[in-house]
Amino acid sequence: MFIRRMLQRRLGYWTLAELDKFDYRLLELLQENSRLTGNELSAKVGLSSAACLRRVQRLRETGVIERDVAIVSPKVFGKKMMVIVLLTMERDRPDRYMLMREEFGRMPEVVQCHHVTGAHDFVLRIQVSDMEEYSAFVDRVFHEPYIKRYESLAVLGSLK
Amino acid sequence: MFIRRMLQRRLGYWTLAELDKFDYRLLELLQENSRLTGNELSAKVGLSSAACLRRVQRLRETGVIERDVAIVSPKVFGKKMMVIVLLTMERDRPDRYMLMREEFGRMPEVVQCHHVTGAHDFVLRIQVSDMEEYSAFVDRVFHEPYIKRYESLAVLGSLK
DNA sequence: CAAATCCGTGCGAGATTTTCGCAAAGAATC
DNA sequence: GATTCTTTGCGAAAATCTCGCACGGATTTG
Structure with missing residues (x-):
């Protein structure tokens, strides 16, 4: 979580910087079920609810999470x-x-x-x-x- | 929306009954973006926020919406x-x-x-x-x- | 045909969840 | 070691969802 700032706007386009293990864990979980709440995420990744949600918010803004979809039978x-x-x-x-x-x-x-x-x-x-x-x-x-x-x-x- | 009761428990397994045009519209929208809020759905579907959410809730419970996932780049x-x-x-x-x-x-x-x-x-x-x-x-x-x-x-x- | 019943609606209160500001702490830079 | 940058947790405020309730249209019953 040191040199995060995962995406930096540089010359007009976005560049990926590194995600840490918390981000990966969150992505893993949300890939499975995107309706997990902040508290549920918190329990599974070991960060506060707010921290989890802040990270998820950023993952979405930066396009790491491209979108969320419902899978219909x-x-x-x-x-x-x-x-x-x-x-x-x-x-x-x-x-x-x-x-x-x-x-x-x-x-x-x-x-x-x-x-x-x-x-x-x-x-x-x-x-x-x-x-x-x-x-x-x-x-x-x-x-x-x-x-x-x-x-x-x-x-x-x-x-x- | 009359004879809804989309799923009926019958002899131990679930059977599909009909969905109306509102349900289809909701599914269409959520398939595209599952993070739409009740108000957003309401505006697009023409039902109250609560009615939309109730329907979505039921669609999930009955397995019409199998799950929600985040699409990660x-x-x-x-x-x-x-x-x-x-x-x-x-x-x-x-x-x-x-x-x-x-x-x-x-x-x-x-x-x-x-x-x-x-x-x-x-x-x-x-x-x-x-x-x-x-x-x-x-x-x-x-x-x-x-x-x-x-x-x-x-x-x-x-x-x- | 009216009464009873079923099912879904909108409203609105209450519960849950998310967002955001803030102070504090850890890491990087100088 | 001081400064700066970034993230954290907390907690209040905002947004969102859930649920009970009364109502109304449609179907069924008597």
Whole structure:
């Protein structure tokens, strides 16, 4: 906690400085459950409630904690089906990657999108209600000339 | 909102009943930012603060909202490297899947684990600090007789 | 069709939680 | 060792959440 000042504004952008073990412990806990109160945190990390909350506040302000989200059971939205897609594109236009990423970002079915090295270009995680919706999605999105190949892996079960 | 009582205890387990448009709106908002206050929710949803909070409380109790988590910038943990692994196992023992899942669940490097259909059996998302750590992980985990094949896709960039 | 019942609402008091100022203490710098 | 910088704990004030209550609309019952 000596040379903290975790982020310093320097030439217009933010630079990370070091976090100490208390910060890491807090992050660990909040990553698991972001609704822990100051007192609960206090009990687990061994700092006063106020100190914990002050640190957490700073972690949020500085972007170490990017955001807080509620995890909603996928069943609720009726999106019972998850598919992982390995996507391979034609190697004609390198700028296509950025465009694709942006497009995927706007599609609600695409829950996750990774640009990867190797035989494939993208790994997508798709959440839909049923095979029909997935089929429509595939028709709409993957039947483009610049998409060379796609492989769908239906998810049977997940962890984490 | 008439026949709510969204979950009813029935023969020992919980069954979903319907959520109305307010619930969906709340879920949508909290999925984006779980730190919205009652007043903020109220303004966006058009119910009183108390009504919003009561609904959210119930959504949590009934498991519609599974949990709340803080999203920590991956850079902070120095886990700068993400790898997606397509794993194929020997088809000798079907019960191995469950064992594997449990094992993966205990490994901190494994951020996500999906059991899938098709040519591969598992899709894992691995988070490590560097190639060295990844290499060690591979040696430790994937060099087992029952693992037939694995393909590592290094992630260049991600969305969502 | 009215009465009874169920379920959710808004209001507002009370409880809990968070924020913030302040004095003090630990570490770094000189 | 003095000065400066940063964080701590405490406690008051502010913000937020929880809960009881009375009310009203919708469904069910008689």
